[in-house]
Amino acid sequence: MDVVTIGETMALFTPNEEGMLRHAHSFSMKFGGAESNVAIGLSRLGHRSRWISRLGEDEFGDAMQSFIRGEGVDVSYVTRDQTAPTGVFFKEFRRLNDTRVYYYRKDSAASKMSAEWLQDDSVSDAEYLHITGITPGLSVSCREMLEKAISIAKGNGTKIVFDPNLRLKIWKDEEEARYFLKKYASESDIVLPGISEAEFLFGACSPEEYVEKFHALGIETVIMKLGKEGALVSSQSVPLTKIPGFPVERVVDPVGAGDAFAAGVLSGLLDGLPLDEAVLRGNAMGAMVTMVNGDAEGLPNRSDLASFINGGLDDVTR
Structure with a gap:
């Protein structure tokens, strides 16, 4: 398996018109979650990805598992919970460049994941384990599960x-969030923070100083996302380098751009690209996703990605 990722995905409801959520009368249902977004992005580029999670024994869970399986992602370690629901969330497009997200995930099926629940062989065959700071914020049992996943990964190379x-709403307080995010960063080989x-x-620093502070935690490779400006990359073998971003005329939906970036970087590394070229692929993926409504809907296949990197897509293909 190329990449294994673990975390919660929820049913996503998006109003069919812009404006405040209170005025919305009709919605479209999609699915969204950082980890499944990464798994789908990798699958569309031809890589083998596995998404591990827990869903409610409900219609949302049925639809979500079917959708993600249909994207070519391995969902064989996804389990179902008869006593807890699949989480849901809503997007609100108040106006241009003002998108808000509201989560309804407390006591969801995914929050019940635990160390006892996680099977060793679900992680042990992966080349990369992708984790986020969302999962440990869901519950104490999720933190214990993530610790086990990290231990399995380290034991198998x-x-x-x-x-x-960062999702502050799911943590008890800022101090708890800060402690655990630093802890998981220090246990990782590659970290993908935003400013x-x-x-x-x-605290307040320059982007270059942030990179050094992450390295001081013992992290080998730091890739600092700079939004439309691109990214800074630094590792033991690559000196600090800025990789340019790709211009986007109009951002339709910024949610999911970071997940697309992660998928692009991982794809490049799996293809054996130099680190700077892998990050350039990540920048392209992140830019492309912002131009489409939905978390995963804008994730490209290889031909679309190559066209975009090489000068952009035509307005009309005939």
């Missing part, structure tokens, strides 16, 4: 990739 993906997450962890 699996590289650990950590995206902080706002780095500021939360370390």
